[in-house]
Amino acid sequence: MDFLIQRLPLYIDGAWITIQLTFGGCALAFVLAMVFGIMGTIRHWLPRAISTVYVEVFRGIAALVLMFWMAFALPQLSGFRLDDMFAAILALGLNVGAYGAEVVRSSINAVPKAQVEATVALNLSWFQRTRLVVLPQAWAQMLPTFGNLVIELMKATAVVYLIGVADLTAxxxxxxxxxxxxxxxxxxxxxxxxxxxxxxxxxMRMLERRANRKLGRTPPRGKSLKSLAQSTPVGSAGGTF
Incomplete structure (x- = not known):
């Protein structure tokens, strides 16, 4: 115990690097996942093809190999060396973002077609129906899997010491x-x-509860299930989408 107490500042410094890597990688992965995931649902073949290429390439490459490429191979090819921490964030974001893109694509496709058709009948533009109707519902479905990807990304940071980053494992x-x-x-x-x-x-669980509450899938805070049941007429549908 004394060993850990004496060296606690060093562990805290390493943990802070790990946290920075995690949040940096998550931010990049989220942006890539949303962009390429939405592109994967567009009817035109070109954005779907671009999304497919990104997903298949970066989902099929190990994150560690991608880190080595960013840190060691890229400087030899381009003559430009990336900062080790930036190279790690880039590799983690590209890798996990490819998995996230599939989560986004499948969640958007899982939104009931009748609701999408209703937005078309209301003459909403593609941007309006995506922002106001499709994404709010898909977001609630994405979050559980996004939570798993965030944890996996955090654990993947444990190998960044191999390219010279002084993280917690280092x-x-x-x-x-x-x-x-x-x-x-x-x-x-x-x-x-x-x-x-x-x-x-x-x-992530707080985000899930908040997203589901906005969609009426969980009882509002302060109201019990019994009170909600008593206030709901017999035969009415519980919950709105």
């Missing part, structure tokens, strides 16, 4: 090599990774 590895305390060194990393994951899980 700190634990340096501690092991300098002190020989393998078990204790990695217990510190174990605990901090777990705590970071729990915070991310909690945040």
């Amino acid at each position: 700190v634990a590895q340096n501690m092991r090599e300098s002190t020989g305390e393998t078990v204790v060194a990695f217990i510190g990393a174990f605990i901090l990774y777990y705590l970071i994951a729990q915070v991310l899980i909690f945040g």
Whole structure:
């Protein structure tokens, strides 16, 4: 225990790098997922083809190999070297964004066709029906899988030390090599990774509840199920979309 307490500032520094990598990678992955996921639902063949190429290429490449490419191969080909942390964020975002794009595409396609047809009957533009009707419903379906992808991205940051980023795993590895305390060194990393994951899980669950509440799929805060049942007429549909 004294070992961990004495070296806690180093672990905190490593955890902060891990958090930055996680949020940076998630931000990039989210943007890519939304752009290419929506492109995958457009009827025209060109945006669908571009989306398919991105998804198939970056979903089929291991994140670690992509990091090595960004950090070591790209400088040799272009003569321009990326910052190690930026290279890690870019690789993680490109990789996880490809998985996220499929989540977005499938969630949008799962929105009932009757509602999309109703927006067409109301003469809404593609942008209006996507923003006002399709995405709010698809968003609630995306979030559970997005939550899993966020956790997977956070865990994938554990290999960034291989390209020179001093993250939490790098700190634990340096501690092991300098002190020989393998078990204790990695217990510190174990605990901090777990705590970071729990915070991310909690945040994603809050987003899920908020999205479902907006769609009327969960009872509003402060009202019980019994009171809602008593206020709902017999035979009426519970919930709106």
